[in-house]
Amino acid sequence: MSKLIVSPSPHQLGSNSVKKLMYGVLFALIPTLFVSVFFFGLGAIIVILSAVISSVLFEYLITKFILKRESTVMDGSAALTGLLLAFNLPSNLPIWLVIIGAFVAIGIGKMSFGGLGNNPFNPALVGRVFLLISWPVQMTTWPKPSPFTEKMLGYTDVTTGATPLGQLAETMRNGESMSSLGEKVPDYMQMLIGNMGGSFGEIAGFALIIGLIYMLMKKIITWHIPVSIIGSVAIFTGILWLADPVNFADPLFHILTGGILLGAIFMATDYVTSPMSKRGMIIYGIGIGVLTIVIRIWGAFPEGVSFAILIMNALVPLINMYLKPKRFGEKVKKLK
């Protein structure tokens, strides 16, 4: 008999792996990918490819030549960051800007902290916010969705127009009533399928929700973060709308437009940068929901999900410290 292996229990491990989880999230993004290509054509394809390829490449180069350790690109997390970054960009963004975004996301957002697991901020959002602050014009010029037209083959030369949220900000700035907004934006059904302006991954409400259901079924994420974000957005905007429907948009408008769904389902649920306990996840979600609306209504930007998530990312260590999971036998603790 050859030598027996001796190690402490458990002697059997589950079948989960980082790779499986990351590819699971990528898989959940496929419907969104189709919808975005359907509405934004060639531009979407170019931005996605350049973001994913450069993210993977940067991670490979940094692990190999700077950190000098075994490359981790195959675990899928770099590709995921690239794809999520792309989904947060307009489809007419020039390639070189996409590459800068990917560099900031991977190089600064992720690898400078030591790679997957150590980064405090969502890397894709670090990349996006960096671009937004440095190139505000390019980052807020939104192509109009144009399915089944020859414009599908356009890239940086497509027609642009305001997003529903841009319209909302303008309506509010001009002191016009919400009924005038209704005439300018697509109806809710169109919004749900994705026929509106915006970052090309955030428009596809329906497809994003399919992704959510898939991830819940596969136990990749739990419901706590997405539901608490969407719920708190609904409640907060609902109160404002009920109090003053002339000056505030209704909850459904807020949920379907901008990055709420993409943010709640795919960005805020990033393992590394979200809290560890269920209670923590709910507080974190509520924080994101409320901050997003505060920024949208009272802030300088028409959209606030990215900022809200990054701000709450910063609070995660605090949340983890104070919101522990409920211990078994806790109620009756002070026996000792």
Add this chain to the structure above:
Amino acid sequence: MLKTFPKGGVHPPENKLSANKKIEILPVPKQVSVPVSQHIGVPAKVTVNKKDVVKVGQIIAESGGFISANIHSPVSGTVFKIDEVTDTSGYKRQSVIINVNDDEWDEKIDRSEELIKDFDISSEEIIKKIQNAGIVGLGGATFPTHVKLMPPKGTKPEVLIINGVECEPYLTSDHILMLEKGEEMLVGIQILMKALKVDKAYIGIENNKPDAITHLTKLVKFYKGIVVTPVKVQYPQGGEKQLIKAVINREVPSGGLPIAVGAVVHNVGTAYAVYEAVQKNKPLFERVVTITGKSVKNPGNYLVRFGTAVSDLIEAAGGVPKNTGKIISGGPMMGKALNTTDVPVAKGTSGILIMPEEESKRRVIKPCIRCAKCVDVCPMGLEPFLLMTFGEKAMHKSMEKEDVLDCIECGSCSYACPSDRPILDYIRLGKNRVGAVIRARSTK
């Protein structure tokens, strides 16, 4: 809705390969090595000398204190020597080595198969008999049974919970015992109820054993106060605190014993041993052991005399398969890996599991991605990733503050981690350190 514990848990593949294998009697070997410490607590003191002639069931080592247990000879023959022998824990322990001669039993033992239902003795006498018979918890914990029957002052047992969960994958010894010795077990449970002066007992059985559930449910009609409670298949359903919560919905406080909520838990195997001790005068010197593994030729359940070498048991199941990487005493989640098969089967040996080499190797450890899966699955509501991080940095104070001592070492965290981190290794180390620190503190 099936009853279960409120949070955490995992569902490893059940692999109950030996589930429908009848109990077979393993032939008595030529020689046995019987350790004097087959239980938690003080080792027993040897009462025989070299060359003494012993019979089956005769006492060979006497309980060394309150938390200790008698050891009886599992065979008849001559004491060959008293020596240190490595046991399944991997440590050398004092053992009585006996050369077998024939199979002559102590006359007091009733060897008939006849079921004796009635008993008319007091609680105190029952406890005395159980103590004399050297019975310990046969679920694996090996805590002396009589101690659990004498609740500390100021506590009052209200219910008896019988653990027939067998949540460890692969193991089937409790399952087969419930099927073949159900009636004896129920008498044993009644005896335990009398000893504890309670009138209610629940038998918790995981729902993957429908035959045992039906069988016992049919039988309990004739046994007052006993109820069969099917519970959900969810590891670690058989953890004492988890089972109490599932069955009677009471939460044992952190650092407390089950008796704090009026519950006493015993294993089904223990209940059977109690029957044999009280009704048949038979002390504990053999038990049912599962021998199993995907590569094992004939997985099965054997009645094995203590002191029999594990290698003999493996031989009976078809020998050590090619490609064997690991041999485990117990189940895959909480069992102990052996470095040799030349160790004796003892009171706590519920099964021997053989794992092929490709399943035995540890996987490469990847960085923690803070996915919180370990937090999700921890049945005690701990934060395994945090305890691991503190463990890596030897921050034992912080570990204590984060309730590391509540960990029941179920291994669910390591099982669920997608990065294959050895979370429990660090927690175990930390527990030992923290335990030592606390002991030092209290003696100051």
